[in-house]
Amino acid sequence: MDFNDTPEEAAYRVAARDWLRQHAPAHELQPGTRLSDSEEVQRGRAWQKQLADGGYAGILLPQSLGGNGGTIAQATVFGEEETRFRVPKGAYVGIGLGMALPVIGKHGTPAQIARFAAPTLRGEMTWCQLFSEPGAGSDLAAVRTRAVRDGTDWVVNGQKVWSSWAHLADWGILIVRTDSSLPKHKGLSFFVVDMKSPGIDVRPIRQISGASDFNETFFTDVRIPDSDRIGAVGDGWTCAMTVLMGERLNQGGHGNDGSITDLIQYAADTPRDGGTALDSSAVRLNLASAYAEEQAERHFQARLRTMVSRGENPGASASIIKLAYTSRYQKLAGMALELRELAGIAHAPDDIATARIMRDYIWSTALRVAGGADEVLRNQISERVLGMPSELRADKNVPFNQL
Amino acid sequence: MNFDLSDEQKMLAEQMRGLLGKRATPQRLRSLIDAGQEWDEPLWRELGELGFLGAAVPDVYGGLGLSELDLGVISEELGRVNAAVPFFSSVVLAADAIGLAGTQAQKARYLPGIASGETVATFAYAEGSAGWSDPAVHAVLEDGRLTGTKSPVADAGVAGLAVVLAKAGGRLALAVVELEQPGVLRTKLESFDQLRAHYSLRFENAAATPLEGAAAARVMPMLMDRAAVQAAFEGVGGAEACLHMARDYAAGRKIFGRSLDSYQAIKHKLADILVGVELARSSAYYAGWAAVTGAEDLPTSASAARLMAIDAFERAARENIQVHGGIGYTFDANCHFYYRRERTLALSLGGRERWADRLIAHMPGRQGQGNARGREAA
Numbered sequence A: 001m002d003f004n005d006t007p008e009e010a011a012y013r014v015a016a017r018d019w020l021r022q023h024a025p026a027h028e029l030q031p032g033t034r035l036s037d038s039e040e041v042q043r044g045r046a047w048q049k050q051l052a053d054g055g056y057a058g059i060l061l062p063q064s065l066g067g068n069g070g071t072i073a074q075a076t077v078f079g080e081e082e083t084r085f086r087v088p089k090g091a092y093v094g095i096g097l098g099m100a101l102p103v104i105g106k107h108g109t110p111a112q113i114a115r116f117a118a119p120t121l122r123g124e125m126t127w128c129q130l131f132s133e134p135g136a137g138s139d140l141a142a143v144r145t146r147a148v149r150d151g152t153d154w155v156v157n158g159q160k161v162w163s164s165w166a167h168l169a170d171w172g173i174l175i176v177r178t179d180s181s182l183p184k185h186k187g188l189s190f191f192v193v194d195m196k197s198p199g200i201d202v203r204p205i206r207q208i209s210g211a212s213d214f215n216e217t218f219f220t221d222v223r224i225p226d227s228d229r230i231g232a233v234g235d236g237w238t239c240a241m242t243v244l245m246g247e248r249l250n251q252g253g254h255g256n257d258g259s260i261t262d263l264i265q266y267a268a269d270t271p272r273d274g275g276t277a278l279d280s281s282a283v284r285l286n287l288a289s290a291y292a293e294e295q296a297e298r299h300f301q302a303r304l305r306t307m308v309s310r311g312e313n314p315g316a317s318a319s320i321i322k323l324a325y326t327s328r329y330q331k332l333a334g335m336a337l338e339l340r341e342l343a344g345i346a347h348a349p350d351d352i353a354t355a356r357i358m359r360d361y362i363w364s365t366a367l368r369v370a371g372g373a374d375e376v377l378r379n380q381i382s383e384r385v386l387g388m389p390s391e392l393r394a395d396k397n398v399p400f401n402q403l
Numbered sequence B: 001m002n003f004d005l006s007d008e009q010k011m012l013a014e015q016m017r018g019l020l021g022k023r024a025t026p027q028r029l030r031s032l033i034d035a036g037q038e039w040d041e042p043l044w045r046e047l048g049e050l051g052f053l054g055a056a057v058p059d060v061y062g063g064l065g066l067s068e069l070d071l072g073v074i075s076e077e078l079g080r081v082n083a084a085v086p087f088f089s090s091v092v093l094a095a096d097a098i099g100l101a102g103t104q105a106q107k108a109r110y111l112p113g114i115a116s117g118e119t120v121a122t123f124a125y126a127e128g129s130a131g132w133s134d135p136a137v138h139a140v141l142e143d144g145r146l147t148g149t150k151s152p153v154a155d156a157g158v159a160g161l162a163v164v165l166a167k168a169g170g171r172l173a174l175a176v177v178e179l180e181q182p183g184v185l186r187t188k189l190e191s192f193d194q195l196r197a198h199y200s201l202r203f204e205n206a207a208a209t210p211l212e213g214a215a216a217a218r219v220m221p222m223l224m225d226r227a228a229v230q231a232a233f234e235g236v237g238g239a240e241a242c243l244h245m246a247r248d249y250a251a252g253r254k255i256f257g258r259s260l261d262s263y264q265a266i267k268h269k270l271a272d273i274l275v276g277v278e279l280a281r282s283s284a285y286y287a288g289w290a291a292v293t294g295a296e297d298l299p300t301s302a303s304a305a306r307l308m309a310i311d312a313f314e315r316a317a318r319e320n321i322q323v324h325g326g327i328g329y330t331f332d333a334n335c336h337f338y339y340r341r342e343r344t345l346a347l348s349l350g351g352r353e354r355w356a357d358r359l360i361a362h363m364p365g366r367q368g369q370g371n372a373r374g375r376e377a378a
């Protein structure tokens, strides 16, 4: 065991750091400034293009996809260095790199790879994920949006929901039902869809944060050419699983402990009862525990990466990191407000730090649901890691149209 | 022993619930937020006309002369719907401060207006993060003039009066200040709770009327204990509302061919919340009773009620969104009112740690010993 960089990794880190120092500052977002969604996406695209120019756009992706075919250690090193800068890295770029490219790479044809990989890596093509529906979230295989074959096209009707950044995405990855006479997991197929296609209507949903970066997406007689189908007809579930496993493994960030060290500093700077807030053993215990948990997640992630680098599949163990990270995140943000005591109730307009904690406390509640809700992750861990039996299900092996 | 609300109190709760169920609907709350309103003024007027705002004010000063438990019943119902009214600021804190610290003439001057709702008052105790313990107070009261900054102050945008905690001759003092005067500058802050606006108040030589009926140092702990009881009731109402929202949503949601409420993970989650709510409610009843009787264990029971209510509401507000899934994160699903109000309630009057200190300091046999570092417990 050796947690330190190997000489090659250390050299890679030095090079990455130099490159970032040279190129990242021009792309950084200033703390406290609010960009419009479309400006933010523009900035994200520009940074992605910069990464592509520097050879850092798809470190892990195979060369066949236009990536570097690098190691997971290199991707981690680069990620760690990159988080030192406030570069725009939202889902608007992440969905393409972390979801669309893997599924196209694994299940797509050479022609599809040739068409989508390069522009996505360069930030010229952005993506949204059109999976969830009003009646199909955790139970994704319950999707009702239908695609019916018509000549060389498919005609799609239905509704998707919670489609993050769909209002600004160029393309979407889409799961639909193509045969409702089969059991729910079997009758699904997977497509990529041009978001400018006639019949697609994207409507913003107002979130509790005040933002509207996810949407309802309606499909009315949308025609998708069969050449935009990914994988075989009926293989939609397999494709969707490729996407979801990638999503989970990428959760938890890059072990950026900045927010906890900031809080410890805040406590040390806050006068309380003749000393500072950091004198309180309750504060110390809470902050120390949060720090310890954060470090433990980071180290757990290092173990997962080691497994992946050896070609092993961590499977549902990847859910552990998401479960741990999101509940800590909510607890920590709640605690950070308590650390501010009465000043956590309301802040002056220029108090960016408190504003950010308030945003975190709101956002943490979304993270406990998005990309696999807590309860679903617990089921996966108990069933797939511990080998416990699954709950009784009435909907297995029954044709979807008879449910 | 009869450890239950009286029939009259239960009727009061019913009456409040009936009224608020019609007036303080989620649609109403959303439209207030959209219109940038800091309060629901018509509801406030209605509560005033029905006498609810003067529930605990003695009848000689224009109130109904009911007890702290009756007030608790009202607080719980307001918490259940997240009503956008300055009840906690005006009735629970400011009126009680005047009632405890004012002279008869001062009570006669201020309380009738507050009891009818004509006057909205607030209580300005905090100065930044630190609470209301003696060393944290820097505002100065001298010769009927107040100078200093209080922040955050709830509802100060709609209040005409503030009871302000300051220092006079180095000692804690309370004074009533008219907010509409040249020496007062109100700056609106960004509040986490979209239905409870907070301000920073800057006083520069503002005219102030010192409350001279009792010493502020003696009044403050009692006032805060009594307010903690009401905050506990409000939290219990909010927590129970979250619990019921989650239960009802789960009953109507189908996942994997079954209704969501048939899954043990959800049933246990909600059962645990219920345990928290019922324990918190019991603590609030006991502390309310201690406030009514002036029992000597009010400091410990109020602190306990506060700690229990914070825990119960925190869990309920978080898990309510969780049970709703993606819908819970939308503005129209109404979970957020509670998620935001919960933190605001948890932080006002000073957070858990302050009340834990107070509880320990007043445990039987430990009175007056302070904590390990000799800090004056809040």
Ligand SMILES: Cc1cc2nc3c(=O)[nH]c(=O)nc-3n(C[C@H](O)[C@H](O)[C@H](O)COP(=O)(O)OP(=O)(O)OC[C@H]3O[C@@H](n4cnc5c(N)ncnc54)[C@H](O)[C@@H]3O)c2cc1C
Binding pocket: A128, A129, A130, A131, A132, A133, A134, A136, A137, A138, A139, A161, A162, A163, A164, A165, A214, A366, A367, A369, A370, A371, A372, A373, A374, A375, A376, A379, B253, B255, B256, B260, B263, B265, B266, B322, B323, B324, B325, B326, B327, B329
């Ligand atoms: C911020 C955000 C962004 C999102 N972006 C996208 C996107 O871009 N594209 C997309 O397709 N989707 C997106 N989603 C949707 C997300 O994938 C779903 O919200 C998620 O899968 C949960 O589904 P649901 O919202 O329908 O909740 P439900 O599935 O209805 O779940 C409700 C609650 O029930 C619990 N539950 C579920 N099953 C069980 C069980 N067996 N036992 C006990 N409890 C259970 C869940 O854990 C949850 O607490 C996003 C969601 C959020 C919050």
